[in-house]
Amino acid sequence: MKNLFFSAFIVLIGTGAAFATKEANTKSAIVKGYHFDTAQGLCVNSQEDCNTVETAAFCEWSEDGSTLRTFISPTMCGSPLYKIQ
Amino acid sequence: MVQYLLKLIVLWLTCLFTCLSGQSETAIIYDSIRKTYGHYYKPGNLQLSPDGRWISLKKQFKNSRDTLLILDRKKADQPVMALVKRNDYFSFIKDHKLLVAGERTAELIDLISLEKMIYNDTKQASALPKYHHFLLWNKDNRLSLYGSSGNLLNEIEKVTHYVTDKQQLIFAVCKEGGANRLTLLTDKKAIPVYETDSEIRRVELTNSGKYVTITEILKDQPQLIVTLVNTKTHEITHLKLGDSTYLNSVKIVETLDGNSFFIDVDKQIRTDIEYDIPDIWYANDGNLKAKKTGSNAKNEYYLWKLGMLEPHKLPSIKYPLFAPIHNPRYLLAFDAYQDYNYVTHFPVIKIQLYDTVIKKFTEIFDQSENLVASPVSDHLLSFNYLKKKWELFDIKLQQKLMIDALNLDRPFFDEEGKNIYFESKNGLLRFNIGLKKLEVIKNTSGLSSTVLNFQSPYISNYNSIRASGLYPDKITVIKLLDSINKTSFLSYHKGTFKEIIPSVSNLVSEMVLTAEGNDAFSVEENFNLPTAVYYHDLKRKKKSVLFSGNKKDDTAALMRQEIIHYINSDGKSLKGLLYYPMRFNPFKKYPLIVSIYKIQHKLSNVYFYPNGDAVGFDLRSLLDQGYFVYLPDIVFGSKGPGLSALDCVDSSIDALSSYKNIDMQKIGLTGHSMGGYETNFIATYSKLFAAYIAGSANSDIVRTYFSYHNDTGNPYFWQFENGQYEMPGAFTDYKELYVKNNPIYNVDQISSPILLWTGMKDENVLWDHTREFFGGMVRNRKQAIALFYPKGDHNLGKDTAESRDLNLRNLEWWNYFLKDMHDVEWINKQIKKGR
Numbered sequence: 001m002k003n004l005f006f007s008a009f010i011v012l013i014g015t016g017a018a019f020a021t022k023e024a025n026t027k028s029a030i031v032k033g034y035h036f037d038t039a040q041g042l043c044v045n046s047q048e049d050c051n052t053v054e055t056a057a058f059c060e061w062s063e064d065g066s067t068l069r070t071f072i073s074p075t076m077c078g079s080p081l082y083k084i085q
Numbered sequence: 086m087v088q089y090l091l092k093l094i095v096l097w098l099t100c101l102f103t104c105l106s107g108q109s110e111t112a113i114i115y116d117s118i119r120k121t122y123g124h125y126y127k128p129g130n131l132q133l134s135p136d137g138r139w140i141s142l143k144k145q146f147k148n149s150r151d152t153l154l155i156l157d158r159k160k161a162d163q164p165v166m167a168l169v170k171r172n173d174y175f176s177f178i179k180d181h182k183l184l185v186a187g188e189r190t191a192e193l194i195d196l197i198s199l200e201k202m203i204y205n206d207t208k209q210a211s212a213l214p215k216y217h218h219f220l221l222w223n224k225d226n227r228l229s230l231y232g233s234s235g236n237l238l239n240e241i242e243k244v245t246h247y248v249t250d251k252q253q254l255i256f257a258v259c260k261e262g263g264a265n266r267l268t269l270l271t272d273k274k275a276i277p278v279y280e281t282d283s284e285i286r287r288v289e290l291t292n293s294g295k296y297v298t299i300t301e302i303l304k305d306q307p308q309l310i311v312t313l314v315n316t317k318t319h320e321i322t323h324l325k326l327g328d329s330t331y332l333n334s335v336k337i338v339e340t341l342d343g344n345s346f347f348i349d350v351d352k353q354i355r356t357d358i359e360y361d362i363p364d365i366w367y368a369n370d371g372n373l374k375a376k377k378t379g380s381n382a383k384n385e386y387y388l389w390k391l392g393m394l395e396p397h398k399l400p401s402i403k404y405p406l407f408a409p410i411h412n413p414r415y416l417l418a419f420d421a422y423q424d425y426n427y428v429t430h431f432p433v434i435k436i437q438l439y440d441t442v443i444k445k446f447t448e449i450f451d452q453s454e455n456l457v458a459s460p461v462s463d464h465l466l467s468f469n470y471l472k473k474k475w476e477l478f479d480i481k482l483q484q485k486l487m488i489d490a491l492n493l494d495r496p497f498f499d500e501e502g503k504n505i506y507f508e509s510k511n512g513l514l515r516f517n518i519g520l521k522k523l524e525v526i527k528n529t530s531g532l533s534s535t536v537l538n539f540q541s542p543y544i545s546n547y548n549s550i551r552a553s554g555l556y557p558d559k560i561t562v563i564k565l566l567d568s569i570n571k572t573s574f575l576s577y578h579k580g581t582f583k584e585i586i587p588s589v590s591n592l593v594s595e596m597v598l599t600a601e602g603n604d605a606f607s608v609e610e611n612f613n614l615p616t617a618v619y620y621h622d623l624k625r626k627k628k629s630v631l632f633s634g635n636k637k638d639d640t641a642a643l644m645r646q647e648i649i650h651y652i653n654s655d656g657k658s659l660k661g662l663l664y665y666p667m668r669f670n671p672f673k674k675y676p677l678i679v680s681i682y683k684i685q686h687k688l689s690n691v692y693f694y695p696n697g698d699a700v701g702f703d704l705r706s707l708l709d710q711g712y713f714v715y716l717p718d719i720v721f722g723s724k725g726p727g728l729s730a731l732d733c734v735d736s737s738i739d740a741l742s743s744y745k746n747i748d749m750q751k752i753g754l755t756g757h758s759m760g761g762y763e764t765n766f767i768a769t770y771s772k773l774f775a776a777y778i779a780g781s782a783n784s785d786i787v788r789t790y791f792s793y794h795n796d797t798g799n800p801y802f803w804q805f806e807n808g809q810y811e812m813p814g815a816f817t818d819y820k821e822l823y824v825k826n827n828p829i830y831n832v833d834q835i836s837s838p839i840l841l842w843t844g845m846k847d848e849n850v851l852w853d854h855t856r857e858f859f860g861g862m863v864r865n866r867k868q869a870i871a872l873f874y875p876k877g878d879h880n881l882g883k884d885t886a887e888s889r890d891l892n893l894r895n896l897e898w899w900n901y902f903l904k905d906m907h908d909v910e911w912i913n914k915q916i917k918k919g920r
Contacts, residue, residue: 029430030495031548042334047541049495052430054759054809056682062130064172065150071546073382074334074351079796085687
């Protein structure tokens with residue numbers, strides 16, 4: 001296997017400013033939202049994205065309006081997630 | 086007007102009667118508001134029939150979504166039918182044939198003749214649209230296959246599980262005596278293909294439809310077996326996966342070439358049983374989450390390729406978690422909890438690439454906060470936590486490069502894996518992987534972009550690892566939002582972008598295209614326009630109302646809103662949304678309620694309707710009761726969250742100084758959660774407000790910072806250092822900033838009455854913060870009342886008994902202090918008695 005090559009090729013575009021605020025950087029905290037499927041007893045990926053950083057509204061599953069959550073284990077969903085704004 | 090006067094007279098008479106019985110005037114008013122809650126809903130969850138003629142939607146009431154409406158594109162505002170409590174299953178099985186199920190009943194509906202066939206005692210339904218067939222599994226465990234006219238084609242008994250590819254394949258497990266028999270069901274035959282006396286835990290069909298996978302535990306011994314049944318040849322393969330003790334679940338992922346399988350055996354080892362007295366916590370433990378769940382996950386991974394005698398167990402001691410990617414030779418491997426310091430919501434991890442041929446790990450990413458794999462090519466993207474930039478790794482070339490731009494948000498690989506599209510607040514960007522060139526897509530610059538539909542095939546359940554790409558065979562819709570909340574839409578298909586919907590000032594919550602892309606349907610609303618469904622003829626560029634939504638809301642069109650511009654002390658331009666009281670009289674003064682959170686101007690085109698709001702803030706009803714309502718923006722700067730909120734709110738109120746209809750002596754401030762913390766903080770400094778309401782609010786941020794957060798199972802540092810509080814760093818390095826922004830330290834300075842509330846099951850902001858802040862006011866002899874709701878969580882639920890109580894008390898509180906309606910016994914107990 002070859003060594004990793006860290007490219008020196010850098011593309012600079014206008015979207016990046018020298019200073020990124022905390023708020024600007026929190027978008028990377030977007031994760032998959034899960035809901036608990038009682039029929040199967042499983043914590044299931046809703047295919048909807050949510051924010052881990054708290055916003056004014058919970059991330060809701062479009063099917064039934066329930067709050068989407070983090071994944072803990074296949075049979076356990078975790079803490080609530082928030083709507084991407 | 087006459088109706089309104091009559092309503093007032095009735096209210097007054099009722100008031101006269103019931104006031105004598107001890108109920109407040111506000112309680113009577115609230116009672117009449119509450120009775121209207123059931124009138125309001127928003128249509129949503131659009132689904133189209135294959136030919137795009139029929140559209141289903143759900144009526145989204147605050148606390149239920151159990152009514153489906155079926156619309157005909159050719160007949161505006163004339164729903165074909167309403168279906169109540171048929172929420173469990175919904176599918177078109179032919180252009181005009183619909184299958185729905187719910188409450189143990191299935192219905193096959195012909196949308197042209199409106200004839201229905203009803204199937205009682207149905208516990209599960211599945212459509213097989215390829216041949217217009219459908220399946221019903223009933224309470225007696227009979228599985229029946231029907232044709233599109235509802236004619237029975239075939240059925241089998243004693244079914245315990247079934248799987249289908251939703252096209253044509255149906256496999257069912259029938260249990261007879263001690264034996265489980267896997268049977269292939271067709272419209273003419275039931276062919277047994279496999280039999281076992283083991284306990285069957287799960288039956289699945291692989292994505293390709295080539296295999297049925299069966300998770301089994303051997304009879305009389307704790308041994309886990311995964312059985313693969315070839316759906317064409319019916320060849321059986323058993324994979325022995327060892328001891329099944331502690332088994333939680335098994336996930337089987339077929340590689341894209343269909344030649345090998347990745348098997349994830351999830352075991353949960355109970356820690357609370359094995360280590361109960363004392364429970365020992367270690368400062369170097371990166372997985373304190375296990376303290377919350379009471380168990381430690383232990384995953385065992387296996388790879389099996391066609392032709393191998395035994396599955397290969399992966400070496401998961403050093404890197405306990407694996408994830409498959411597009412290239413079947415390689416896997417991702419990582420340790421999610423090694424060195425986790427809890428300053429981010431999820432661990433920032435090192436990602437290894439595991440070569441299954443030479444059995445070697447190579448570190449490819451460090452500081453990975455988010456990983457996105459291409460579903461179609463040998464590329465991986467990782468968001469570097471320290472540099473705040475995406476890094477791209479090419480597996481074939483074994484090369485890595487950094488995409489040198491900040492503020493690139495969600496990435497999506499294109500259908501060929503040659504480009505990556507990034508959402509951003511400044512347009513949709515395309516990174517050409519071959520040319521290493523990043524550019525803004527034409528006509529998107531300055532607009533916030535969101536990709537609405539994309540594929541995300543399973544690679545891992547670990548929240549921050551995913552595969553994400555654009556569909557090769559579907560049109561992708563991209564939403565663009567400008568700085569004044571106007572929305573437009575682009576379509577993308579095989580490298581070509583088209584503008585499909587020009588800029589509209591409404592909030593567009595859904596946009597669905599027909600398969601050919603000639604027509605579209607949208608769900609839109611505005612602050613003065615109830616949510617409605619629109620049809621877009623994209624060829625003729627015509628838009629028409631398909632369903633007007635809530636016609637009972639006949640006053641929404643009378644709502645008035647102004648956008649107020651102001652500048653905070655850091656020179657930042659901000660906006661506030663000012664809503665006028667209903668029936669506004671320019672010769673009168675009105676009280677003002679200010680509700681705060683963070684940025685709120687994006688709510689400018691949200692349709693608000695009366696409801697038993699989960700946090701007790703019913704904007705629409707406050708307008709109806711004669712209040713101005715104001716939603717100013719707050720941004721956090723170097724002063725810290727509390728002082729920044731104070732500064733922004735002060736500036737926002739200054740901007741209203743020329744509004745002579747606002748009674749500046751009668752202003753209330755309210756907020757929930759982060760808004761509650763800000764309200765608590767502002768109350769300790771400001772003299773602008775006559776009363777406050779703070780809900781689910783932190784009162785001591787230093788204590789919160791060091792707390793173990795039960796909701797996430799982590800210490801709470803991340804929420805301050807990389808989360809909502811936007812602190813520049815750790816408490817250790819910014820002690821003065823944390824202290825200066827801590828409401829509890831200045832609780833003695835509160836000068837106006839405050840109503841505090843919390844749900845006692847709140848694990849997000851611990852409920853005792855409310856009791857603590859209340860304690861501070863008791864000690865300093867302040868005017869305060871605290872409401873503790875025993876069932877409430879971080880909110881009190883949508884239109885629950887507790888939320889209705891809170892909505893009433895909030896209205897009574899505002900009416901008491903801002904409208905001098907003092908006939909409220911529970912408030913007088915504090916205020917009249919005083920301290």
